[in-house]
Amino acid sequence: MASGSLGRQLVACLLNVSEARRTDLVETVAKAALYNTEGRNTGVRREGTTVLNIFNDHDYNRSVVTIVANVDSIREAVLSACEKACGLIDMRAHAGVHPCMGAVDLVPIYPLGEEVGVEDCAQEARAVARGLTERVRGTSAFLFGWADPPLRRGLALRRKEMGWFRKTPDLQAIVPDMGPRPQKRFGLTGVGASPYVMNCNVTIDTRDIAVGRSIAAAIRESSPGGLPGVQVLALPHEGAVEIACNVESVKGNAPGHLAAGEPWPSFSVGGQPYCHAPASLIAARVAELAGRRGVGAASAALVGFTPLECRGLAELALSQGIAEFWKEQRRLRM
Template identity: 75%
Template sequence: MSLHPENWFFKFHQRNLHRPPDRNMSSTALGRRLVACLLNVSEARRKDVVESVARAALLNSQGVKQEDTTVLNIFNDHDYNRSVITIVASIDSIREAVLSACQKACSLIDMNDHLGVHPCLGAVDLVPIYPLGEDVGVEMCAQEAQAVAQELTERVPGSSVFLFGWADSPLRRGLAVRRKEMGWFRKNPDLEAIRPDVGPEPQRRFGLTGVGAGPYVMNCNVTIDTRDVALGRSVAAAIRGSTPGGLPGVQVLALPHEGAVEIACNVESMEGPPPSHLMDEPWPCFSVDGRPYCHAPAALIAARVAELAGSQGVGVRGVALVGFTPHECRDLAELALSRGMGEFWKQQGRIRM
């Protein structure tokens, strides 16, 4: 994602790549029932469209503001033509918030017109739902994800969905596996060959949407100072979690980006303690349903990329986190909701800098 210095997240997280593990989550009545959706839409070049999608998440089907919903952040990337909208709501309101945003996105984004270097299949490309509060488990998020998938295809005729993670019952296939099955990684996927889990054969207008649930997933992107995508792919392969000696939970692509190559990582949370041989950097940890989870820290990912790229004479331009740790996400959501700030993304710099 974008590494422009004015990007607030780049500046904040650049200072905090080596911070200690997050403190325990605070507990408020609403906080205990919070969930997050990091909604990925295939548009970034029309700011008004993306903000319209974000604002739609704050309204119910009757157009009335939802008091227990906030949009914490909008992360745009021009080259990718992709935005990530962080929606947080109570488990009771997340379905309507997500559906409202998806409906608006489908009305404004036409995949026939989409151009961008990031792989994608749908106008709404990804709808992951994650638990944040102690009273919400992954199973509850999976049920909401399944309901979102069904209702989306009813509200937007012609839309289609594949399920992943805990929402893909009973197999619980991961996002990378499902994307491969659907042809998401191909430059020109054959929509007619795709068999969605919910809805009709995908139409070019809306494409195909992935909807799922699971423990929180971080996004960490490291830009290396080269235009050689093949070199970037070798670095990506080396840190991928499925590679022997790779970083657990890390799913990664190497993509051309702003005259360089970005090592774009999804960082999945793992149940249990961090691997003992990778404890040079503290691992952020949290709990879901009383079970401990942790994820590889950004500092470790950045250091590994720098080491691998450096061995081939290539430096690192910068590191960016897209969004928050689970603790940050919940804490900011509680702050936003306590102040009635649905459009928190407009205020975040003043509050946190």
């Protein structure tokens, strides 16, 4: 990614919390990342930090808060948001169609340019996991990606190991990497680091979850002919089925047989080239597979931004001193 005129050491955290139906609560969590509310510093803004976006999904009862900060500021911003979320969200009362295990379900930290390495993000991720379990007694965490040395196990594998995909995970059977065995109140939090991961959701016009699962299986990276970097679930959503994709950045250049159409966006981390499958390719593949089954593809949407968009909007927000950018982004991007 281009370093930009500001030369900032920027990193992003796409904080996933298990609440979306109380949007005021989610905004309170977002603001906790932005403002120091301890002691005499009540309401003082944290410099070099912005919240670019808040994505709420009512059916999933899950929100994604995009926090961007300098690498030396991200830890405290994310920890403060996590603390607030754990104080406000009780997993014993949670209901939603998206799998989850924790009040704070996922804390991924990504570099936004050459100035910061993935290992720097991994160091901050481990510090966040440790800090959360120390500050909020009863919380527990598992590590993934670069934050999980030496194996660097990916998020999908670690979630499988923890029972995240089960309808009712057995919390007492889980041995977390940090903290005690998970408690029902807080659940379990995944914390990690990697090159940027996008979220791309495609809705297909059917209620038949079996059709969705067959499409998800066909595009999943691990399947023959699947799309590199794509991890995917099929979930019921607003009277239809949503193909919900995590789109991981993959090292190297786009595969030749897939790069003939739209170019794959590319960037560099630590001097190494990375790229990611464009949302348009994912949407087209889902539409093709759905069409073979007599089903239409209704819509496709990114949850948040591509890595290049995230970097550019963060520089814009920070250069203009906009902390609560999610309130301003539509006006500024028009």
